[in-house]
Amino acid sequence: MTVTENVSAPAPAAALPPLAARARSIGGSPVRDILAVTARPEVINFAGGLPAPELFDAEGIAAAYRDVLAEAPARALQYSTTEGVPALRAALAARTTVRGLDTGPDELLVTTGSQQALSLLATALIEPGDTVLVENPCYLAALQAFGFAGARVVAVPGDEDGIDPAALEELVVRERPKLLYTVPTFSNPTGRTLPVDRRAAVARIAGRCGVWIVEDDPYGELRFEGERVPWIASYDGAGDRTVLLGSFSKVMAPGLRLGWLRAPAALRRACAVAKQAADLHTPTVNQLAAARYLADRDLDAHVARVAAVYGARRDAMLAGLADALPAGSAWTRPEGGMFLWARLPEHYDTTALLPGVVRHDVAYVPGAPFHAGEPDRATLRLCFVTQTPDEIAEGLRRLGEGLREVRR
Structure with a gap:
């Protein structure tokens, strides 16, 4: 006697409830995204907000x-x-x-x-x-x-x-x-x-x-x-x-x-x-x-040593910006901290230019994501504390070369 087994196909799985609206509407950090792309050791990275690790006590x-x-x-x-x-x-x-x-x-x-x-x-x-x-x-x-x-x-x-x-x-x-x-x-x-x-x-x-x-x-x-x-x-x-x-x-x-x-x-x-x-x-x-x-320990003395190094690195970045950035650019001169802010001439879009610049093994953060309203797409943020003055000089040389090439 032959027995025929009636095996029905499994029912399709029901769709899961969606993520909360806030999770769907808020994007990730552009800085984190850039750091992931520029993790190669040969990249001089002005994008991160990272303190200098060699100065940790x-x-x-x-x-x-x-x-x-x-x-x-x-x-x-x-x-x-x-x-x-x-x-x-x-x-x-x-x-x-x-x-x-x-x-x-x-x-x-x-x-x-x-x-x-x-x-x-x-x-x-x-x-x-x-x-x-x-x-x-x-x-x-x-x-x-x-x-x-x-x-x-x-x-x-x-x-x-x-x-x-x-x-x-x-x-x-x-x-x-x-x-x-x-x-x-x-x-x-x-x-x-x-x-x-x-x-x-x-x-x-x-x-x-x-x-x-x-x-x-x-x-x-x-x-x-x-x-x-x-x-x-x-x-x-x-x-x-x-x-x-x-x-x-x-x-x-x-x-x-x-x-x-x-x-x-x-x-x-x-x-x-x-x-x-x-x-x-x-x-x-x-x-x-x-x-x-x-x-x-004396944290204040440690901070003073760190600040002195950071000041020299800021000076190195300020010294090279005029040659690296296009004519008509402007930038801040911070008295402390870790960052300076630059604005290129009106027709520049630093988000669009970044991939081409990264091919020169240097990176920055485009300024657009930092704006709550209408973004200024000609702006960018540079972190000056993570690299030595010599590395900063080389990074700015690469940045200038990259900006000139992508604008041709």
């Missing part, structure tokens, strides 16, 4: 980790409080106070890099559709963080000194934003620093009109000329509405992923709850090692 950091793990391994490898290890918060509060803003440990929340602080603030403050004001151009990852939160991001007009206070006040009155985000000292991407009078004006506007200020300061200690400018948070009227962000990424090492925020109590508590949902707390061993480093 690797010995001092390693000693701090060894001491912490030898003396308190159970504590170092255990869960910790969301707000941060008390010893590190106390050290950070002391450093902030010495730099001109009286701060107690309980006013700080330790974050996994200051980038996480931006994400926590976006979670705690922004509802979809809220308006966020930013300087123009603006730090790329801030635009990403606010975009993921569903914010409507509006650029504040400015000039070579940064935000125009009159334009800011007009936008605050008209748009009723939740916050203003700024990197007022050695800005990423421009390298410019907001002058004292404009900082005072920003503080007055925030107090008079009712808006949060998020003051991001990852580069402020890397000054190689000029006088230090006070934080906006230190001005009258700004104290109860300014969030100050800091980081060890540029002055100690980015791999530690250690940042912090200083904020009024209610907002700080909201950020702590958001952090609990994100990662519970920043790694304990990293925090304890940083606190030990601050206790045993």
